[in-house]
Amino acid sequence: MSVSSSHNAYLNGEFLPLAKAKVSVLDRGFLFADGVYEVIPAYAGKLFRLQQHLDRLNSSLTAISMKPVMSDRQWADVLNKLIEPRGQSDQSVYLQVTRGAGKNRDHQLPSEYQATTFAMCQAIAADSLDKISRGISAITLDDIRWDWCHIKSVALLGNILLKQQACDQDCTEAILLRDGYATEGTASNLFIVKNNQVITPPKNHNLLPGVTRDLVLELAIKAGISATEREISEQELFDADEIWLTSSTKQIMPVVELNRQAVGNGQLGDVWRQVSTAYSQFKDSLRTQ
Numbered sequence: 001m002s003v004s005s006s007h008n009a010y011l012n013g014e015f016l017p018l019a020k021a022k023v024s025v026l027d028r029g030f031l032f033a034d035g036v037y038e039v040i041p042a043y044a045g046k047l048f049r050l051q052q053h054l055d056r057l058n059s060s061l062t063a064i065s066m067k068p069v070m071s072d073r074q075w076a077d078v079l080n081k082l083i084e085p086r087g088q089s090d091q092s093v094y095l096q097v098t099r100g101a102g103k104n105r106d107h108q109l110p111s112e113y114q115a116t117t118f119a120m121c122q123a124i125a126a127d128s129l130d131k132i133s134r135g136i137s138a139i140t141l142d143d144i145r146w147d148w149c150h151i152k153s154v155a156l157l158g159n160i161l162l163k164q165q166a167c168d169q170d171c172t173e174a175i176l177l178r179d180g181y182a183t184e185g186t187a188s189n190l191f192i193v194k195n196n197q198v199i200t201p202p203k204n205h206n207l208l209p210g211v212t213r214d215l216v217l218e219l220a221i222k223a224g225i226s227a228t229e230r231e232i233s234e235q236e237l238f239d240a241d242e243i244w245l246t247s248s249t250k251q252i253m254p255v256v257e258l259n260r261q262a263v264g265n266g267q268l269g270d271v272w273r274q275v276s277t278a279y280s281q282f283k284d285s286l287r288t289q
């Protein structure tokens with residue numbers, strides 16, 4: 001049975017209107033950013049790459065010494081109930097799990113805890129995706145974040161301060177540099193194309209193992225495009241024919257300008273067109289399933 005359309009949030013077992021969802025000020029998510037999250041798109045009422053997102057959620061929970069809060073089947077049930085009343089419209093589902101509220105503020109991890117489990121959904125704006133697909137500008141910045149970027153932690157202060165520097169320079173994203181290598185964006189994974197070869201940095205603690213990243217690699221290989229996972233030096237980034245940034249809600253963003261210089265010929269790349277078309281076809285095939 002689906003829930004009422006005004007109930008666009010889920011909190012600890014209950015579906016309710018978002019404005020009514022409240023957590024304690026002692027919640028460790030609020031006090032310490034002691035929690036993890038996921039963002040999952042739903043196209044035409046179908047959750048996209050749900051299993052991959054749930055697998056990453058459980059890896060993030062394990063990495064911060066928390067246990068899964070519910071089974072994959074239970075998550076699917078909760079998230080489907082949230083999106084069902086919204087029909088065929090494209091939605092973005094946000095879910096967050098924190099270590100819950102203790103009796104007082106204590107840095108030490110509690111031996112027992114009651115996790116706070118929250119989810120909400122909102123419409124994906126088609127016009128912003130259209131704008132992105134015409135090409136975005138980015139800047140490079142030193143990665144000031146911590147060393148465990150493979151965890152999808154709610155501690156996003158580093159990411160948002162870096163993103164703001166990009167916004168202040170009228171750019172959509174910042175591409176982050178660590179020890180002379182480009183790793184990822186503040187909320188996206190990085191790809192470059194050089195001589196028709198697609199390159200993305202390998203998964204390690206410097207970047208989030210993106211669900212879109214994996215799918216883009218898979219689709220490029222299926223389309224017969226040469227694709228490899230290896231480090232990308234700062235110089236290679238500037239010499240790239242094409243640069244893309246990927247994420248679940250923004251898909252494959254073509255970067256046409258980097259630090260005010262044209263990327264390649266400054267136009268949308270041929271390889272981007274090919275992979276982006278394959279991505280749209282993959283999405284469309286799910287709509288009709």
Ligand SMILES: Cc1ncc(COP(=O)(O)O)c(C=O)c1O
Pocket residue numbers: 039159184185186187188189207208209210211212213246247248249
């Ligand atoms: C830092 C970072 N890297 C990469 C990504 C892309 O991950 P996904 O494709 O799973 O959305 C995100 C998404 O929010 C992110 O925050």
